[in-house]
């Protein structure tokens with residue numbers, strides 16, 4: 655599906671796979687579209703629909719409260735239903751050559767272990783080695799869980815076959831904003847939002863669509 659994005663400085667054209675969100679398609683094409691959480695909470699990826707129709711994957715996304723008017727939508731949650739023309743109210747640049755762009759993959763869950771009462775460590779074994787840059791995160795999808803959840807890698811070697819991740823159990827009363835939950839601070843005692851800030855640097859997150867539950871075989 656063809657997408658035309660008109661930013662403040664120039665226009666871009668790229669294609670989205672069926673069901674792929676506008677944001678993930680643009681980042682995969684090496685275009686630095688604006689985003690922070692990539693999972694519907696922060697509103698940073700808002701854009702205006704000029705032509706075409708989108709399917710909204712999460713109509714209750716907390717990030718929608720930042721939208722003004724019926725034509726605005728969250729690029730991380732919406733996939734094109736037909737060719738689109740979209741306006742982004744930011745300067746948008748092409749990524750530098752060699753930047754690790756998001757790429758979908760499946761992975762197998764390995765080595766799940768309890769680190770504290772409410773924190774586990776686990777690994778994802780990828781089908782093929784991947785490079786990623788410091789500050790990048792992975793988006794995981796699991797059967798039975800709607801949408802994606804973001805997790806930050808705790809390993810850093812290039813050409814990694816395994817991603818090492820840490821997850822903190824979220825209290826029931828926690829905020830719906832993934833950037834401000836205790837989970838987002840699992841690896842840092844710094845202020846909430848640190849991860850999202852750090853991740854909004856020039857490199858984009860790599861995106862792995864993973865199905866750990868379907869292929870879980872903890873080592």
Ligand SMILES: Cc1cc2nc3c(=O)[nH]c(=O)nc-3n(C[C@H](O)[C@H](O)[C@H](O)COP(=O)(O)OP(=O)(O)OC[C@H]3O[C@@H](n4cnc5c(N)ncnc54)[C@H](O)[C@@H]3O)c2cc1C
Nearest residue numbers: 691712800801803804805806820821822824830832837838
């Ligand atoms: C950049 C970034 C990095 C992060 N890194 C880590 C990390 O390293 N470790 C860690 O533990 N956590 C991390 N988090 C937080 C993590 O992604 C989850 O938000 C957290 O684990 C809580 O998940 P949750 O499903 O319980 O709640 P939330 O993600 O806050 O979601 C709340 C509720 O909203 C609903 N919901 C959410 N998404 C959708 C959807 N797409 N469609 C329909 N309903 C939906 C569900 O009912 C869900 O229970 C990170 C978050 C961000 C943004």
Ligand code: FES
Nearest residue numbers: 692696697717730
């Ligand atoms: S990047 Fe889309 S809502 Fe945060």
